[in-house]
Amino acid sequence: xxxxxxxxxxxxxxxxxxxxxxxxxxxxxxxxxxxxxxxxxxxxxxxxxxxxxxxxxxxxxxxxxx
Numbered sequence: 001x002x003x004x005x006x007x008x009x010x011x012x013x014x015x016x017x018x019x020x021x022x023x024x025x026x027x028x029x030x031x032x033x034x035x036x037x038x039x040x041x042x043x044x045x046x047x048x049x050x051x052x053x054x055x056x057x058x059x060x061x062x063x064x065x066x
Contacts, residue, residue, distance in 0.1 A: 023038070030042075
């Protein structure tokens with residue numbers, strides 16, 4: 001029986017490219033920063049989920065009361 005391998009560390013994914021992973025401290029994750037930063041990705045995901053929730057909510061309300 002084969003044992004499951006753990007996921008590789010991000011730095012191990014492409015060592016030949018010299019990729020460095022820069023992690024943001026926890027206190028910085030909610031800051032509103034522009035550009036390709038971890039904070040921007042977090043806010044992008046939050047806004048996408050908000051948009052999907054509002055869109056589905058509008059469709060449900062329109063279907064029930066329209």
